[in-house]
Amino acid sequence: MAGCGGVAYSVRINSVEAKVEKAKELGAEANAPYEYYSAKERVDKAREEAARADYGDALDLIDEAETFANQAINQASAVRKGAGR
Numbered sequence: 104m105a106g107c108g109g110v111a112y113s114v115r116i117n118s119v120e121a122k123v124e125k126a127k128e129l130g131a132e133a134n135a136p137y138e139y140y141s142a143k144e145r146v147d148k149a150r151e152e153a154a155r156a157d158y159g160d161a162l163d164l165i166d167e168a169e170t171f172a173n174q175a176i177n178q179a180s181a182v183r184k185g186a187g188r
Contacts, residue, residue: 108158115165116153119172120146126175135178142171 123142131139145168152161 108162109153109156112149112153112158112161112165115162115169116146116149119165119169122169122172122176126172126179129176129179129183131175131179134182135175138171138175138178142168142175145171 119142123139123146126135126139126142145164149161149164149168152158152164
């Protein structure tokens with residue numbers, strides 16, 4: 104089962120890291136700091152858990168990180184749209 108967790112982790116971590124990077128590019132550090140840094144810290148913690156082969160916890164953290172990253176993207180995008188008026 105640990106092998107399956109490792110594969111799932113590998114697929115998910117790359118996707119969520121891309122979302123965190125997108126949030127950063129949209130200015131989420133300034134416009135949605137709670138959501139951005141919550142996502143970033145959970146990605147970092149997920150990496151620590153995966154390094155200890157605790158893929159269950161790592162996947163839970165990735166789920167949380169993805170939620171925060173999506174919120175950061177949405178908020179930063181809304182601020183950008185509002186600034187473009």
